[in-house]
Amino acid sequence: MDRDQMRASESDRQVVMERLREAVEEGRLDVLEYQERVDAAMQAKVYSELDVLLSDLQQLPPPGFAESGLEPTAVMPAAPLSKVNQQLRDSAEAGSQKWKIVGVSAAIAVVLALILIAINPQIILYIAIGVLVILVLFVVAAVAGLF
Template identity: 90%
Template sequence: MDRDQMRASESDRQVVMERLREAVEEGRLDVAEYQERVDAAMQAKVYSELDILLSDLQKLPPPGFSAAGLEPTAVMPGAPLSKVNQQLRDSAGEGSRKWKVVGVSVAIAVALALILIAINPEIFLYIAIGVLVILVLFVVAAVSGLF
């Protein structure tokens, strides 16, 4: 299918409206024409309808510059990530997952220890020995490269 006939998304319309806003700031459009084009952008269904709104607003080099040295005038920003996708990307680090498992394990162990101490205070000695054993196991696992 030809790009001109493909349906435009809301983010495509937002990019066009941002470019129209820049054109007003540059003095290329007056406010009335800007409002007409924004209304047309909001109603646009396909890319060709959006392209028409920007066709006469292309940035050109100043007079006297050769066309060979032209570079793109602006990089189109990517669509921003949703909050969920951003959280997934932030927490995707392999190291953070390992430390989350360790933190949850320690929290469960502490909760169980507090419950047992409340029930039988003499069990504190056994808990202290168990914690030392767990710490030794963590050190061995760290030295051997398991995490």
């Protein structure tokens, strides 16, 4: 079977859309053309439909590049993270985990509060009075110069 008639996968469409995004950043496409081509890429069924979307966006070397005999530089492999950067990444992941725990705890507290309110609706009044008392204590402490 000819490649042009083979069905394209979702990852093939994503690759084409990424190249179209790069073309917009390079100034090769305007936003309207980009949107039209992205829509066409999403509707494409076979490779030939995707190839048409990129056919006029092929990368050419800059003028005079071929005559100079220069070769493009090699892409350097990613270096491993330093200890400091690895510690920062690990602490960020740990911080993210802490926020998940806080979120789950808050959700449990809300569910328990709703159950208590369903059982005894007057508890809302007691909670409101408690919050007001705490606020008054904060105001008194602020006026007294404790903060």
